[in-house]
Amino acid sequence: MTREEYANILLPNVKYTYEEYEKMYPERNLKEGAIVSRYAPSPTGFVHIGALLTTFINYKMARQTDGVFYLRVEDTDQKRSIDDGINKIIEDLAKFDIEFNEGVTKEGDKGNYGPYTQSERKDIYWAFAKKLIAEDKAYPCFCSEEDNATSHEMQVQNKERTGYYGKWAKCRNLSMEEVINKINNGEKYIIRLKSDGDFNKKFTFKDLIKGKVEFPENDEDFVIIKSDGLPTYHFAHAVDDHLMRTTHVIRGEEWYSSIPKHTQLFKLLGFKIPKYAHISPLMIEDNGVRRKISKRKDPEAAVSFYHEKGIPNKAIMLYLETVANSNFEMWLEQNKDKDVNEFVLDFKRMSTGGTMFDYDKLINISKNYISRLKASEVYDLALEHARTYNKEFAKLLEKYREYSINVFNIEREQKKPRKDLAYFSDTENQIWYMYEELFNDVTYDWQNITDKKEIELILNTYINEYYDINDDKQIWFDKMKEMSEKIGYAGNMKDYKENPQNYKGSIADVSMVIRVALTSKSMTPDLYEIMKLLGTENIKKRVEKALQV
């Protein structure tokens, strides 16, 4: 029996040979330096912030080099897969403007390197597994779970390294005849790699982010084909990334330790080793302990958390970009007029340790981002958020579209726009008083001036003698000064601070009374602009209402 025949018995009914597959998926014809990268999730239907970071880096690297970014579904673990999970992932990523130019789409596969779903590539994996068996670089293993558990226990007891290697690799030296006999007896088997590595030998490896490192060679005969016939991650990674002609494998740090396995597999398969970049995880502080952000424990791990909070997706991307390359912030500062996409991401500037997830920073970025938008854009985003999370308020926004846009425009179109809205779940809280419908059960906190007579004096004097909707801002302010002085208040803060005993208070106190009467709040944006929008009728109504209290 030749080794080819033997391989055929172990992995029967394979349609094509590995040589044929190699021909089917030729080298890509891309310009020098173009990066082919991918996002390869398990279809769990859930994108978390760490995955989004990794995906973004993959996407951006391909894009900035005119390369290819594709989506591959890693569903070799059927237990973890969720129906429709991949569609959810595609939708979520689209919200962040992450789009694929190849791979799985909602309408099926796109591109010439498919199928892009691992469960549909069984024949391909088998073809390459056969090659390894024929070359005596892989072998069937009949060990049961219990066998392995026993070995593991003994290894722990003897303080030896755990794993299926060396003398623990019981099936490694089975002869072809012994194997055939076992198969004829109906024994189940998996395929393991016949490792040629020596744990006591080291090799150096260069990671694009972490730099040069030494690893011991892999001597474990790890599984490449599982009992369900599907490949393990390791094997699928080697075969797929080779055949799909991936140039850069950019993935989470949890894979870093698998480098000895992966490079060995590529070599044994005769593949060119791709470049690797391992991204350090996003960390979170939990009771004084830093740990990797976790989907299960941390609400902020789920991308949906930010959606609910109303942090714009673009702001999240800006934050992730600063996490990826901290000089991005400085670049933004110096290139305000340029498109964000012009920023070039650099592996060398990525953090080698875990980055603490900085929520305050995210909020700050979001606040700045929103402040640079046009009022109509803010309106659109606010409405979109309200439609899902605050339906009543959404109705108001829709009913008063133009008016609402004007509200969002207060102190916006100026060189230093106002920055008080950081996320859209806060919208109503920020502007509710601008809507008559919501201005019902208000209470007034008059701050410094508590005497009712004074309040009446200020409001009446203002409405009857000074207020005119047609005043421009300067006149409006001059009048405020004039009135303050007339009724015994300092017209400007300097005078008041110099001789407080000469006045009942200052223009600030007078303005405050008007502000509270009109909005019921002591902190608002520019009073003049608010009044302009409220209009004479509402202003009079609100003053009356305030006087009745």
Added chain:
RNA sequence: GGCCUGUUGGUGAAGUGGUUAACACGUAUGCCUCUCAAGCAUAUAUGCACGGGUUCAAGUCCCGUACAGGCUACCA
């Protein structure tokens, strides 16, 4: 237990052997034709985890310790 990696202010970080350790966030105070926000100004590090060593000179190179993270599955 083993194998890798990391450790600069409250946080993210710049820094790759040589003056007073960038910058941003946060915090505090002050300034401003009204409040708040913004803006501006100022302040905010027991000398870069700790202990040794190399060097004329070390966050910056070497060794050890501590702490943290990842991996150590027929999961990805």
